[in-house]
Amino acid sequence: MRLPRLTGSVLSGLHCFLIAADQMSFTRAAEMLCLTQSAVSHKIKNLEAALGVTLFIRQPRKLVLTEEGKRLKEVVAHNFGDIANELRDLKTQELSGDLNVSVPPTFAQRWLMPRLKSFIEKYPALRFHLRTRNELVDFQTESFDCAIYFGDGKYNGLHVVQLMDESMVPVCSHDYAIAHDLYGNPEKLVSCLLLHDAAPWARAGRNDEWQYWAHQNDVALPEAGCTFDRADLALQAAERGIGVAIGRASFIAEQIASGRLVTPFPLAVPSPQHYYLVCRKDMADSPRIKAFIDWLVENGGVVARN
Template sequence: MLNLPPRISSRLNSSQFANLHTFLVAARHLSFARAAQELCLTASAVSHRISRLETALNMKLFQRLTRQVSLTDEGERIFEILQSAMGELSEALERSSQPEIAGAIALYARPSVAQCWLVPRLADFIERYPLVSLDLRVGNDNVDFRTRKIDLALYYANGEFPGLTSQRLMRECMAPVCSPEYAQRHRLHENPQNLSNCTTLHDSLAWDHAAYDAEWSLWAEQHNLLAALPKRTLTFDRSDLCVTAAMSHAGIAIGRQQLVQKRVDRGELVLPFGGFRQYGHYDYYLVHPPLNVVPKRLQVFMNWLHMCAQEQTIEQRPN
């Protein structure tokens, strides 16, 4: 059962449900323009609906920036509630209308998120939908849906996918990580200036058109530590390989929270300079070509992915 906060439910009426749906789509895209395309509205109409909803709820849901929008804390909370409710409703309708969902799904994913996040969870999906088969392919290039038989892609990106339909699956935060032994050997805890004596481990293909040191530069610039970055480096084309090298005491890597949190919890990695933070606008997205009707097997798979992402978000919240 979904328990809406009383102060929200008391302010809703039948005229606001269309506005709630508009908010859900706009929050998923983080774009009024892309929401307008999906809903067959104008961007102005989307903006007006969001404004009416904010007035009715007496809360600000979006931060309006020059060329983009972002969710406020309240907006994030309402988005999670709506996303969960819609996922449960969709799953209930799917099961009642077609108990046996079957077919094949071809999924293309970035190697690191496939290795560290997706594959360890697949047993649950197989148990829920035993008649759905999954063909998983990985790579660092963006897939061409026109020439390859791919149903869905899972990308780590900035959310810009011209001509395609996208949903943000989960946010990502970053922090430098290394083995406990490496941190102790180089006296790194609360001493970021000691980075100059270390080896930095780089994912050279962190996102499209990224420089080989993009993640480290993004982190160091925010902390005024560009001068402290060492010249000694090891470079890989996958984030999970950087983390494996860090666990083997080869150096210090930029860890993505969704991929390394469990290793931190187990003590295999440490955060010598503090906890995870969001840098830039790079998150995980589900991407597919525009479809008039999303096949049921694909819809239940995307719903399941959102459920997994939401469960992990809840686990990561401080007690």
């Protein structure tokens, strides 16, 4: 592979190559780059000519990277990532620019949103972008600065800060508890409809949260149940007298205080999962992320550092 001059054409070709190598499709790369498929193919051919190597083996229905292509993809991805991070840091040294954060939906609604105003007011030049999802972030291909996870804290290759602990307890409406004689009688759960958060943490099964609580308290559970893809939906169903949900302490304080939800028996258990802030290791010293962590500390969201 000969060393070409890094002209605009070569740099453009390298960017096009990286997208095509990620997608393994000139058609999908063209869609992402807002180009035609033939324009992408032309850029790759020009880059191959400039380097003096073949980067793709073009088969009838798929692309295959050559060994040279694999080497180049690794180098370009690493260096383009460093450039992108440096450009973002140049923009945010004075806490201006964008902070892109991924957060689990119910955590965002029940914990973060009631407190977020103070963060916005403290850093008015910092544009906060919140996206909610239960899935983990791919920091190599997605443009998030950091994410909050509910899980076990084992996130290889990432910088991890442990946030608050969690506990969980069954909750329902007062009327439902009366109708099913639940007050002080956890054994009566076998005649109830259980409301499940189907994705309480990444790669969890739909019954995992309830099963963990039941195992800790030696309580039998019924087979029947309803599932929801967000914990707040299960809690809303519990408020409306549909059944019994697992409530996390950080989510249910307001409903318990107002009487919209009750805990029919005091059998809360510490959750095996905790909340964590994660980011790329090379972003751990970013002023934006440090500001967000400091704000979490001020608002009681951090109990330990990893």
